[in-house]
Every structure is written in C-alpha cells, then in structure tokens.
Amino acid sequence: MKIATWNINGVRARIDNLVAWLNESRPDIVCLQEIKSQDEAFPRAEIEALGYHVETHGQKGFNGVAILSKLRFDEVTPRLAGDDADDHSRFIEGVFSVRDGKGRKTALRVVSLYLPNGNPVGTEKFAYKLGWMQRLERWATDRLTLEEPLVMAGDYNVIPEPIDARYPENWTGDALFQPETRQAFRRLSALGLTDAIRAVTDEPLYTFWDYQAGAWQKNNGIRIDHLMLSPEAADRLTGASVEKHVRAWEKPSDHVPAVVELALLPAA
C-alpha cells in the first residue's frame, strides 16, 4: 500500500498537476496540505473520477488539509484536540480497514497535518507553533496506545537535522530550525515514531524549494514534509521516497510529494 503526503499550495490552482501525479504515481492514500480552499469549493469531482474517496477540512484563503483514499473511510476526524480556540484547519484523521500479508485484519490510521510555520521567532506565531507541537505529542501519545499501524504525514515545517537543508547556516534564525522546534520533533521520535525517509536513507533529500531566488535551479532545498510511523507501521515499511521530479513540472507547488510503501492491503 502506497501512502503519500504533498503540500499542494492551493488545490484549485494545482488540480491539473494533482490529477497528472495521481495518474502517474497511483497512491492508495494521499494526505494534502495547504489546499487553500473551503470544503464546498474543493475540486472533488476530478479526484473522485479517478476512484478516490475525498475528505476535506478546509477554510477560506489559506491552510486546509485533506485525505484522498482508494479505501473507504471507516472514520474521519478533523481538528487536533487540545485547544478549542484554534480555528486553523491543519489536521484531519482517517481510519481504514486493512489486512497484512498473513491476512490478519487491522485498522490503519492516517493523519494529514499542516504544522504552523512559526515565523518570526519570538512572536505569538512561534508560541503557537510550539503549542501545536505539544498538542500533537499528546495526541500521538494517546493514539500509540492503540498499537495500530499509524501514519502521521504532512508538512511539519521542521528541518530535523543539518543534513535536511542544503545550506543549514541560512536557517539558524528561522522557526523551522530552532532548537526548540527540533527538540519537539525529536520528542515525537522518542515516543516511538519513525521518520520513514530517514529509515531508508542517510542521503540529503529535500521536499521544498522556495519559488524565489532560483532556489530550485540551485537545489537550495529543505526537507520539511515527513511521514512518521508507529512501530506497527514501521515494521511493515518496504520503501520510502521523495518524488522530486514533480518540482520541475509547469506551475509546480513549492513542495513535492513524499511517499511510503507499507506491506498492507485493503481489507477486501
């Protein structure tokens, strides 16, 4: 089973790219971020025509997340618990019925998350980012007790290590690379979550290249889109990759898809 995450930077502006990529890559489940669309304006017909179920948690103008799935949703939950005053659409959780290679049935839980950027450091925006990360840690702690395959996929807006930036020295003052930010990300690992890309390679890989200053042409990128796996998902990891070529397409998002392959099948 192939599960992907992609910050699409406006799903209505990017629908042609999205359809082309779905046809090419044929993922089973796709987590989208920054759909920048209200739910009723989401271009669901084009995606449903390819055989996907669509669940969205959007808002006007910015943010917004969605999950596309060839499997039927057993459950859908928008919003990250822990702050009723938080009105940003940054989190949606879906549950699916799957079976492993031995035919054993289990629930597969998939999250599409868009973690706050947090810039500039030292403002309420940075405090919001750290608070959101603390809420995510609490949520993950709770869900890990279920001992299910869980994929927490999305735009974390976190550069975990220096190797995850082409020029790490350029990011020292940035919210994406602050010690507190990196520490909060490491706390997720300490809960038992596995960074799928880093489980398969130590090579430098990037998922974002700024539109400005020729960042793509100079390969001035950062790795900030991650798929974090519970032990039950990590045990079934058979591959992980970044679909870098999509950044060279016409009218691209500034992010590219990241993908994991798990040894799981739809529950039939």
Next chain:
DNA sequence: ATGCCTGCGGTTCGCAGA
C-alpha cells in the same frame, strides 16, 4: 539589507508562506 515568487481574497494591493 531587502526582495526575489505564488495563491488567494477581493480588488489592482495586502497577507501568508518558509
């Protein structure tokens, strides 16, 4: 040092992004 692009909302510029 600053802006460089891009999408969106709602008008022809401001905000947000990273």
